[in-house]
Amino acid sequence: MSKITYESVLIIGMGLIGSSIARILKEKKLSNKIFALDKDNKVINTSRNLNLVDKIENDLNQYKDQFDIIFICTPLSSYKNIFDQLNTYITKETFLTDVGSTKLSVIKDFKQSVNNKNILFVPAHPIAGLEKSGPEYGFAKLFENRYCILTPIDSNDNLTKSISNIWKSFGMTIEIMEPKRHDRVLAMTSHIPQLIAYSVVGTATELETQMKDEVIKYSAAGFRDFTRLAGSDPVMWRDVYAKNKEAVLEMLGRFSEDLLTYQKAIRNNDLKYLEEKFNKSKEIRKIIEDIGQAGTFDPTEKN
Amino acid sequence: MSKITYESVLIIGMGLIGSSIARILKEKKLSNKIFALDKDNKVINTSRNLNLVDKIENDLNQYKDQFDIIFICTPLSSYKNIFDQLNTYITKETFLTDVGSTKLSVIKDFKQSVNNKNILFVPAHPIAGLEKSGPEYGFAKLFENRYCILTPIDSNDNLTKSISNIWKSFGMTIEIMEPKRHDRVLAMTSHIPQLIAYSVVGTATELETQMKDEVIKYSAAGFRDFTRLAGSDPVMWRDVYAKNKEAVLEMLGRFSEDLLTYQKAIRNNDLKYLEEKFNKSKEIRKIIEDIGQAGTFDPTEKN
Numbered sequence: 001m002s003k004i005t006y007e008s009v010l011i012i013g014m015g016l017i018g019s020s021i022a023r024i025l026k027e028k029k030l031s032n033k034i035f036a037l038d039k040d041n042k043v044i045n046t047s048r049n050l051n052l053v054d055k056i057e058n059d060l061n062q063y064k065d066q067f068d069i070i071f072i073c074t075p076l077s078s079y080k081n082i083f084d085q086l087n088t089y090i091t092k093e094t095f096l097t098d099v100g101s102t103k104l105s106v107i108k109d110f111k112q113s114v115n116n117k118n119i120l121f122v123p124a125h126p127i128a129g130l131e132k133s134g135p136e137y138g139f140a141k142l143f144e145n146r147y148c149i150l151t152p153i154d155s156n157d158n159l160t161k162s163i164s165n166i167w168k169s170f171g172m173t174i175e176i177m178e179p180k181r182h183d184r185v186l187a188m189t190s191h192i193p194q195l196i197a198y199s200v201v202g203t204a205t206e207l208e209t210q211m212k213d214e215v216i217k218y219s220a221a222g223f224r225d226f227t228r229l230a231g232s233d234p235v236m237w238r239d240v241y242a243k244n245k246e247a248v249l250e251m252l253g254r255f256s257e258d259l260l261t262y263q264k265a266i267r268n269n270d271l272k273y274l275e276e277k278f279n280k281s282k283e284i285r286k287i288i289e290d291i292g293q294a295g296t297f298d299p300t301e302k303n
Numbered sequence: 304m305s306k307i308t309y310e311s312v313l314i315i316g317m318g319l320i321g322s323s324i325a326r327i328l329k330e331k332k333l334s335n336k337i338f339a340l341d342k343d344n345k346v347i348n349t350s351r352n353l354n355l356v357d358k359i360e361n362d363l364n365q366y367k368d369q370f371d372i373i374f375i376c377t378p379l380s381s382y383k384n385i386f387d388q389l390n391t392y393i394t395k396e397t398f399l400t401d402v403g404s405t406k407l408s409v410i411k412d413f414k415q416s417v418n419n420k421n422i423l424f425v426p427a428h429p430i431a432g433l434e435k436s437g438p439e440y441g442f443a444k445l446f447e448n449r450y451c452i453l454t455p456i457d458s459n460d461n462l463t464k465s466i467s468n469i470w471k472s473f474g475m476t477i478e479i480m481e482p483k484r485h486d487r488v489l490a491m492t493s494h495i496p497q498l499i500a501y502s503v504v505g506t507a508t509e510l511e512t513q514m515k516d517e518v519i520k521y522s523a524a525g526f527r528d529f530t531r532l533a534g535s536d537p538v539m540w541r542d543v544y545a546k547n548k549e550a551v552l553e554m555l556g557r558f559s560e561d562l563l564t565y566q567k568a569i570r571n572n573d574l575k576y577l578e579e580k581f582n583k584s585k586e587i588r589k590i591i592e593d594i595g596q597a598g599t600f601d602p603t604e605k606n
C-alpha cells in the first residue's frame with residue numbers, strides 16, 4: 001500500500017486512543033503537522049511535555065488552520081457539540097472520522113448538526129484499547145493487527161476508500177458494517193463484558209471492610225481480570241450505556257437468563273451441565289487465540 | 304531463609320500447578336528425587352518428554368518408595384480417593400499439602416478418610432494460576448510474589464511452620480485463614496468471576512451463527528478478557544462449584560442484585576449513578592496495581 005501523507009491532521013481528544021493516533025502519525029511520518037484539541041488542562045500539559053503533537057489547544061477557535069483530516073476521540077456525549085463547531089469552522093474539504101464505541105448515535109448526532117458539504121465523514125470504530133486512560137498510556141502499536149469497523153453513512157465508495165486507507169495505514173484490517181449491526185455486536189463483545197466487570201468489582205466494594213480488603217489482596221485468583229476492564233475511563237463508558245441503551249439491555253437480558261441456568265445447576269448439583277457449558281466456553285477461547293485476537297497476559301509483575 | 308532439601312517429593316496431578324511445582328523444585332534443587340502420579344496418559348507422556356520429574360506413574364502402587372512430602376494438585380472430586388489410598392500406603396511421617404480452590408470440603412474429605420498418624424496434612428491454596436491447563440504450560444515463576452493461604456486443621460504450630468516453609472521456598476507469601484473464611488473470600492475473588500466469565504462466553508455461543516462469528520472476531524473489545532478465564536480447566540471448575548456451593552450461591556445473589564441496579568440505571572438514563580459506580584471500581588483497580596497483584600496484560604500478539 002502506498003504511503004499517505006497529509007499536510008495537517010487534527011485530533012480532538014488526546015486520551016489513550018487520540019494520543020496513540022498522534023504517536024503512529026508521527027512514527028510513520030503520515031502527516032507534516034499534527035494538531036490537537038482537548039478540554040482538560042492536565043491532558044494538554046502531558047501532551048506538550050511528551051511532545052506528542054505540534055500544537056494543542058483547548059478551543060477550535062484558537063486555530064486559524066484548516067485540516068486534511070480530523071479524528072474525533074472524545075466521549076460520545078461531546079460529539080454533538082463538536083459537530084456543531086466543525087459545521088461552522090470547516091471551509092475546505094476535510095476528511096472526518098471518529099473512534100466512538102457506538103455508531104447509530106454518532107450518525108444521528110452528525111445528521112442533526114452538520115449540513116456543511118466540506119465535511120466528509122465516515123464513522124469508524126477501531127477495536128483496540130487498554131484499561132488505561134490518558135495520553136501518557138497511548139502507544140503506536142495499539143492498532144496493529146486489530147480490526148477497524150467502518151459504518152459509512154452514504155454509499156460513497158470513494159470516500160469510504162479514502163478513510164479506509166487512513167486506518168489501514170495504522171496497521172488495521174477494515175470491515176464495513178451496518179451501524180445497527182455494529183451496535184448489537186459491540187454490545188455483546190464490549191459493552192456487556194465491561195458492565196459486568198464494573199458490577200463484579202462493585203459487588204466486592206460493598207462487602208464488609210475486612211472481606212473487601214481480602215478480596216483485593218487475593219485478587220490474582222481471577223478477580224483482577226475484571227478489575228482490569230473496570231480500570232477504564234468512567235465517563236467514556238457512562239456515555240456508551242446512554243447511547244447504546246437498547247442493544248445493551250437486550251444482551252444483558254440474555255446474559256442474566258444464562259447466568260440463572262448456571263445458578264440452578266449449582267443448586268441442583270448438575271455437574272454434567274456445568275462441565276458441558278465450561279467445555280464450550282473453552283473452545284471459544286481457543287478460536288480467539290487461533291485468530292490472533294487474544295492479546296497476551298503475563299501473570300508475573302513487571303517492576 | 305535456609306534452603307530446604309528433601310530426599311523425595313511426590314506430586315499427585317501434573318497439570319499446570321503440579322508441573323509448576325515440579326519445575327520450581329528442580330530449578331531450586333529443593334528435592335533429590337521428584338516423583339509424580341497422574342491418571343492421564345497424555346499428561347504422563349508430556350511430563351516424561353519434558354523431563355519434568357524423575358519418575359511418573361499412573362498408580363501409587365507402582366511406587367515402592369515413601370516420600371518426605373506429597374502435593375495434591377488434582378481436581379477436588381478426586382481427593383477422597385487419594386486420601387483413601389494415602390491412608391493405607393503411607394508408613395513413615397510424611398508432610399502433605401494441596402492446592403485445592405476450596406478448603407472446607409478438602410478438610411471434610413480428609414477427616415473422613417485418614418486416620419493414619421504418619422500423614423501430616425496442612426491444606427493450602429496458592430493463589431496463582433493461568434487459564435492454561437496441562438504440564439506443558441507450567442513454569443517455575445508462577446508462584447513468585449503470590450499469596451499462599453494455609454488453613455490448618457489443628458493448631459499444630461510446628462507442622463504449620465514446616466508446610467509454610469515449603470511454600471515460602473517457592474517465593475510465596477503465607478497467610479493463615481479459617482477454612483470457612485477462605486471459601487467465602489475465594490467465592491468472591493475467584494469462583495464468581497470465573498462463573499460469570501463462563502456465562503458471558505456461554506451467552507455469546509448461543510447467539511445466531513453470524514452474530515457469534517462477529518463476537519469472536521471483535522473479541523479484542525473486552526470479551527477476550529472473559530474468554531481468558533473461560534479457557535481454564537472445565538473439570539477443575541465444575542468441582543469447585545460442587546464443593547463451594549453455599550458461598551458461591553451467596554455471592555452470586557449479591558452480584559445479581561448489583562447488576563440489576565446497573566440495568567435499572569441504564570433504563571432510566573441515570574448517568575450520574577453509573578459514573579459514580581464506575582469511578583469506585585476504577586479505584587479498586589488502582590489499589591490492586593499498587594499492591595502488585597495485577598499481572599500485566601499486553602494487548603499486542605506474540606507470535
